[in-house]
Amino acid sequence: MTSLPKSTGKKLGLVIDLDICVGCQGCVTSCKEWNTGGYSAPLTDEDPYGADPHGAWLNRVHGYEVGEGAEGRTVHFPRSCLHCDTPDCVTVCPTGASYKREEDGIVLVNPDTCIGCKLCSWACPYGAREYDYDDGVMKKCTLCVDRIYNENLDPRDRVPACVRACPTGARHFGDLGDPESEVSQLVRDRGGYDLLPEMGYRPVNKYLPPREARDVSSAVLIDEPATTKNEKTSAADRFFAWADQVLSR
Amino acid sequence: MHPAYSVILFTTASGAGYGLLALLSIAGLLNLVPLDPWLGFTGFLVSYAFITIGLLSSTFHLGHPERAWRAFSQWRTSWLSREGVMAIATYVPTGMFALGWFFDWTGGWVWALLGWLGVVFSIVTVYCTGMIYASLKTIRQWHMPQVAPLYVLLAAATGAVLLNLLLTVFGDARPWSFWTAIVLLASAMLFKMQYWVAAETDSKSHTAGRATGLGRFGKVRAFEPPHSTPNFVMREMGHRVGRKHARTLRTLAVVFGFAIPIAASAMLLLSSPLPSWLWATVATVSGAIGILIERWLFFAEAQHVVTLFYGEQEA
Structure with missing residues (x-):
């Protein structure tokens, strides 16, 4: 099971256009909404109304500042599982719960056989896997496997929830193994690229780079954001804070 | 990487247990001990106690410990699975060898074969433990050729310290066992120091620019985090205290883990007014503290590539 298929019939994946993503987080919440009731249910949130809210989400959108001064720009950067062709997250799994589907290349976790050892999350360079502390198993993007083949849905809804939700059309879904598919053409036309190609995992998902800025005359400089310190609460945290102080002397 | 206590206890305790198991078996096979x-x-009981406590502790950090048996199935690709299979397999020849020792069915070729098989299985098991970490390309400080052999050498050195304690308590200690501990501890120390130097001089090959693919536009700086408090990825892989205090803690690891145990083992060679079991106890307690610091650092110092998405420039 954790051996990778020699080849996959299709290579279903996403193409994400960094030029038009506005960082609205709509795909993030739509993903959470669908998947907390779908294949990955539940996607537990810990301490949701408290001081330290966190939980399992399958899609995250970062905001980066790139470049300096007038050449600088803000890039909103969605990050989720890239459904790699040769991923280590699958082969390191000791139970066979983590697997890559032969028919369409989707990487999934079987929640009934996952032991929650978290080794797959260590093997992933993209931070795509998030452990559900409450459910005790690893959660990850399923490419909405329970939507894309679902004949009970309207055909236009048979795409991943994030793609359906994106108000700017920055997310595209299709077969990247077919060179004639719309997504493959998009990748060719726009110079789509892999994240960390040197690591050799051959991600299926591609990113389309931001286009060159047309007008830089109105650029504004922004100060570095101040970092906030988390409150130390548990005894172990206080011990390490103490050790931190002692060792810093 | 977040240094989980369960995994630190697992790797150190089971390592020392397999070290003692292998060295005690060799000593018995070569007639170096009565x-x-x-x-x-006592010797096999202590080994099995260390090994079993370690293995059980490794299941504490599982989300579903009751499914742990499934981990024996994927030995074709997974070093974690191989480690599990070998850990259980090692109980068989070593257990039969131990029974033979206890009931005095020793001397035959079957007993000798079981003994040597147990020694090889113990080494392979610890090697598999090391490979769980060494096989991860995402963590530069782990994906190094030194890591798995170092696990084996540290297991042997800590096992030798335990063997000395056992032999001094039973009054069967001989200079060879003190020398074994000194040589193993000294070589483990030098190997570990060489690893630290190599890990620091090794160039970081991944950048935030490559991770996001945005390096072509200039320096990539994290501006808006995707979540307001640390998520699982940051809790598990964003640990930093270790790197800040690495130098101090490395010194403590060397002093407690190697220098004091070596000195205490050397005292056993000299005629000291203090009882020999006392020196062996000093070596064991100090070694335990040192090796726990060493293992804590192994995790805490390791930088995961995913931190590039969260503001680190290089990994």
Whole structure:
């Protein structure tokens, strides 16, 4: 099971256009909404109304500042599982719960056989896997496997929830193994690229780079954001804070 | 990487247990110790206690410990699975060898074969433990050729310290066992120091620019985090205290883990007014503290590539 298929019939994946993503987080919440009731249910949130809210989400959108001064720009950067062709997250799994589907290349976790050892999350360079502390198993993007083949849905809804939700059309879904598919053409036309190609995992998902800025005359400089310190609460945290102080002397 | 106590205890305790198991077996096979049933009984009991506590502790950090048996199935690709299979397999020849020792069925070729098989299985098991970490390309400080052999050498060195304690308590200690501990501890120390130097001089090959693919537009700086408090990825892989205090803690690891145990083992060679078991206890307690610091650092110092998405420039 954790051996990778020699080849996959299709290579279903996403193409994400960094030029038009506005960082609205709509795909993030739509993903959470669908998947907390779908294949990955539940996607537990810990301490949701408290001081330290966190939980399992399958899609995250970062905001980066790139470049300096007038050449600088803000890039909103969605990050989720890239459904790699040769991923280590699958082969390191000791139970066979983590697997890559032969028919369409989707990487999934079987929640009934996952032991929650978290080794797959260590093997992933993209931070795509998030452990559900409450459910005790690893959660990850399923490419909405329970939507894309679902004949009970309207055909236009048979795409991943994030793609359906994106108000700017920055997310595209299709077969990247077919060179004639719309997504493959998009990748060719726009110079789509892999994240960390040197690591050799051959991600299926591609990113389309931001286009060159047309007008830089109105650029504004922004100060570095101040970092906030988390409150130390548990005894172990206080011990390490103490050790931190002692060792810093 | 977040240094989980369960995994630190697992790797250190089971390592020392397999070290003692292998060295005690070798000592018995080569007639370096008397084949006294109670020496054997105690020695194997202590080894199995360390190994079993370690293995059980490794299941504490599982989300579903009751499914742990499934981990024996994927030995074709997974070093974690191989480690599990070998850990269980090692109980068989070593257990039969231990029974032979206790009931005085020693001397035959079957007993010798079981003994040597147990030694090889113990080494392979610890090697598999090391490979769980060494096989991860995402963590530069782990994906190094030194890591798995270092696990084996540290297991042997800590096992030798335990063997000295056992032999001094039973009054069967001989200079060879003190020398074994000194040589193993000294070589483990030098190997570990060489690893630290190599890990620091090794160039970081991944950048935030490559991770996001945005390096072509200039320096990539994290501006808006995707979540307001740390998520699982940051909790598990964003640990930093270790790197800040690495130098101090490395010194403590060397002093407690190697220098004091070596000095205490050397005292056993000299005629000291203090009882020999006392020096062996000093070596064991100090070694335990040192090796726990060493293992804590192994995790805490390791930088995961995913931190590039969260503001680190290089990994």
